[in-house]
Amino acid sequence: EAGVAQSPRYKIIEKRQSVAFWCNPISGHATLYWYQQILGQGPKLLIQFQNNGVVDDSQLPKDRFSAERLKGVDSTLKIQPAKLEDSAVYLCASSINSGPQETQYFGPGTRLLVL
Amino acid sequence: AQSVTQLGSHVSVSEGALVLLRCNYSSSVPPYLFWYVQYPNQGLQLLLKYTSAATLVKGINGFEAEFKKSETSFHLTKPSAHMSDAAEYFCAVIYGNKLVFGAGTILRVKS
Numbered sequence: 001e002a003g004v005a006q007s008p009r010y011k012i013i014e015k016r017q018s019v020a021f022w023c024n025p026i027s028g029h030a031t032l033y034w035y036q037q038i039l040g041q042g043p044k045l046l047i048q049f050q051n052n053g054v055v056d057d058s059q060l061p062k063d064r065f066s067a068e069r070l071k072g073v074d075s076t077l078k079i080q081p082a083k084l085e086d087s088a089v090y091l092c093a094s095s096i097n098s099g100p101q102e103t104q105y106f107g108p109g110t111r112l113l114v115l
Numbered sequence: 116a117q118s119v120t121q122l123g124s125h126v127s128v129s130e131g132a133l134v135l136l137r138c139n140y141s142s143s144v145p146p147y148l149f150w151y152v153q154y155p156n157q158g159l160q161l162l163l164k165y166t167s168a169a170t171l172v173k174g175i176n177g178f179e180a181e182f183k184k185s186e187t188s189f190h191l192t193k194p195s196a197h198m199s200d201a202a203e204y205f206c207a208v209i210y211g212n213k214l215v216f217g218a219g220t221i222l223r224v225k226s
Contacts, residue, residue, distance in 0.1 A: 003158075004158070033214075040124075040218065040219075041218055041219075042119075042205050042207070042215075042216025042217050042218050042219055043159070043205075043216050044216070045213055045214065045215075048213075056212075056213065091158060091159070093158075093159075098212070100147045100209040100212055101147055101164075101166045101209075103161050103164065104161075104214060105161075106151075106158035106159040106160070107158050108156070108157055108158045109157075109158055
């Protein structure tokens with residue numbers, strides 16, 4: 001079974017530029033998550049999708065971050081404009097469904113450096 | 116506020132020694148608890164999870180964890196460390212349908 005795919009793996013941009021990350025979850029997984037992992041911290045949930053609907057985006061900085069999952073499969077996360085503090089690893093995860101006991105499967109992440 | 120505390124950002128053990136990584140959570144209800152491992156430049160991989168069944172949970176790679184409600188703890192152990200266990204370990208708890216992670220513990224294994 002193929003795992004969660006993410007691209008690009010690394011990205012370096014200057015502040016105020018825009019950037020987009022792509023995620024393809026495990027086939028058949030209805031729930032998709034985006035996490036931000038700042039160096040020295042655990043991952044923090046940014047947004048959760050159930051199929052193509054948003055379940056939780058309470059921790060997403062909506063003035064600069066946006067995400068979509070138009071067909072209920074792959075997803076993109078965008079930052080516009082980027083700030084220095086956005087430097088982090090962005091992890092995508094998926095699960096079969098959204099119950100609390102469901103195991104989340106993580107992709108390798110996209111490492112973003114904002115200069 | 117609901118939180119997950121991992122005591123010790125870095126733990127160093129000798130190969131063959133006991134591994135003990137500590138995790139405490141703040142919750143008044145029996146939670147769902149997880150341990151994940153992250154190898155360099157890789158995503159997180161589930162080691163084990165507690166879902167209100169047996170209090171001693173066995174996971175992959177010889178790891179296990181014990182849920183102790185009275186201590187609000189879910190410490191991760193392995194009887195004998197191997198060089199390949201060197202990685203960062205994260206404890207996580209479900210709060211309100213959201214997975215909340217601790218800050219992580221980097222495990223170093225000395226030969």
